[in-house]
Amino acid sequence: MPFLSEFRYVDGFWLALPSFFQQRSQRLHTHASHSTYVFAGVLVWMGLVRALRWRRYNAIHRKYLRKWNNGKGTITPEEAQEITSVGAAYDMPLLLNYALAFALFKTYAIPSISTLLNKTKQLSSTENISKRYADTELLIATYFFCPISGYVNPSMYGDDPKSSSMDDPRAMIALARTNYLHSKYQISNNDFLYTLCLFALEPNTWAGRWGWRALSPLERHAYYVFWAEIGRRMDIKDIPDSFESLSAWSKASRALGYLFLATQSNHDLAGFTLEELLSAVPEFGGLKSFARRLAICAMDDIVREAMMYPKQPWLLRTVVWWSLYSVGVFQRWFLLPRGFPSTPVNVTQNFKTGGGCPRLHPNKWAARPWYRPEPTTSFGYFTEKLLVKLGWYSEMPSSMLKSTGYRLEEMRAMRRLCERHPNSKVIQFWDLGHWKEEKEYTNEPSPDI
16 A cells, blocks of 8 residues: 555654664774874874974073173174074075075165166176176175185184184185175175175075064074174174164164165166076966066165066955965974975085195076086986076077086185175185185186176
8 A cells, every 4th residue: 555655654764864874983983993094193293393393493402592692792703694594594494595586686676786787787687697696696695605714613713813714715715806896896885785785684584574583682692693704804884783773773864865866777687586586487388478577575764666667466465465375374283394405505514635726616506507517417418408408498408508506716816815794894815725726816807707
């Protein structure tokens, strides 16, 4: 009968219902267990990252915080270099390296600087800019990361720096070469001082905006101490006496309105530089044009206007800002700390070999790979070919790109290596050991210049 069959169906349904809920409950319980395990695993991983990521930061602060005593004590330039290397070589090497590169880029928005650089023709053509940019980065990285005293362990010579030849005089050679280049032009003290401000202040700005952590007061002071010492060795006058004073002087100088003025020389120089920085980005599908717009989004308004670039849409600027910020958040909570330093130059290279002055190779290369060694094996050759094919490099390493390496003094020769004593006008000449064996320094330009 239809009624009886319907009753049996309904009766079977109610009999099966407890079994259905039981199976459903088991599935939910299993799913909840898996979610709990995943959540617990994520928390454990975040705790591990948190415990490991701050170790170097805590160690350097335990070592120097009491000595610094919140500004009441002092730290030496060598100690400042050790403090800054924690962030620049381990914690945020890519970000802080870009901060220094961007500090240099911002100087191109100052008409007196951009006009001078355009006149030299060294940064105003695609033929020259790749090598000049590589050389400039290597020079700055050398005296930023290599021991500023010239000794791996400054205490080895006590009060007499002439007691033995230097372990590593690269920082002094790079700074002497920089001074030699600057000596050929009339550059105002204000331009020197404002450029120094940018190098000291910009890493703090970038770390505060997009780093996984901000710089501590001790680190900010260390940046000031180091760059103030560089400024004294470059004979820059009227350097403010603290990080805060340096920042205040920088803001006051910008407020006067003569630094960042919109000129064609600013725009031309910025254009050549952006083309070099984005040389690895293909033109296909408007990718390079889009990358150029992303770079403009990272500029402060005052710099962008001085370089005569249009303001980008609010949405694009917001996406760029939050993308960079998200990288810092992800790094802070989910990435283990770096185990080895990341620097543009090989800081730990041993030069006490007695084998003469070596030729050097950087640790990283731009799209046009200046100073990149040529491959010596078939595998290396095909690897280089693949990198060129993929657009990572624009061409293979070759003698035209100085594949045998560089010598700092060959970036422009000098007569003698010297350092200005920070507390007097006395010029101290250093014993370079085997660094002076290979060739005499002269004021004549090297053949490749």
